[in-house]
Amino acid sequence: PVLDTEDAWVSVEGPVSIVELALEQKRIHYPLVEHQFVLCTVLYAVMRLSLKGVKPLSLFDSKGKNAFFKDLTSIQLLPSGDMDSNVLSIRQQFLLKVVSAAVQTLCSSQKDKEVSEEEYFPFEKGKNWPNLAADLAQYLQISEDLVRRHYVCELYSYGMDHLGEE
Numbered sequence: 001p002v003l004d005t006e007d008a009w010v011s012v013e014g015p016v017s018i019v020e021l022a023l024e025q026k027r028i029h030y031p032l033v034e035h036q037f038v039l040c041t042v043l044y045a046v047m048r049l050s051l052k053g054v055k056p057l058s059l060f061d062s063k064g065k066n067a068f069f070k071d072l073t074s075i076q077l078l079p080s081g082d083m084d085s086n087v088l089s090i091r092q093q094f095l096l097k098v099v100s101a102a103v104q105t106l107c108s109s110q111k112d113k114e115v116s117e118e119e120y121f122p123f124e125k126g127k128n129w130p131n132l133a134a135d136l137a138q139y140l141q142i143s144e145d146l147v148r149r150h151y152v153c154e155l156y157s158y159g160m161d162h163l164g165e166e
Helices: 018-024 030-048 062-067 085-113 129-139 144-157 161-165
Strands: none
Touching: 030 062, 030 129, 085 129, 085 144, 129 144
16 A cells, blocks of 8 residues: 655655554454464453363364464464364353353352352453453354353353243
8 A cells, every 4th residue: 555645754864654654564363363363362261261171273274374474464264164063062161161151250259249240350341251252153163042042051050040031
C-alpha cells in the first residue's frame, strides 16, 4: 500500500514512523494465528479452572503440533477436516471437563458467598467459560450442541435449574 503524507511532514527528519515499519513487515498466515489462539485458550482454561491430568498437546494431531513451532508468516499445513477419532475423543473429553469445572466453580462460589460469576472472577468480567468451550468446539471440530447439552445437564445436577432453563 502507498502511504500518503502531508507536505509539512516530508522534510521532517527522525526515526521511521511506526506505520511505515508495520507496512514493511511480512503478512501473517491468519489460520496459524487462530491455531496458536486455540492453544493459548486451552492453556488458560487448564490454569484458570485447575484442570488436572490434561495434556494440551494431545488435543492436536502431528500437523497441528508441528505448526506451533513455525513462523507466523509461513504458510503451514494445518489439520484438515479429517481428524483421528482418538484425537476427537480427547478433545470432547477436554471440553466437557472445562464445562464441568466451570459449573462446579460457579456453584461452589455461589453456595459459599452468594456471589455472581463476575464477582468470583473480577478480572474476567463477562468471561463465560461454558460459552467459551462451545466456541472452542468449532475450532476443535466437536459439536457445539454436545457441549451446550452437557452444560445444561451440569446446571441441573448442581441444582441451578433456573440457569439450566435459560
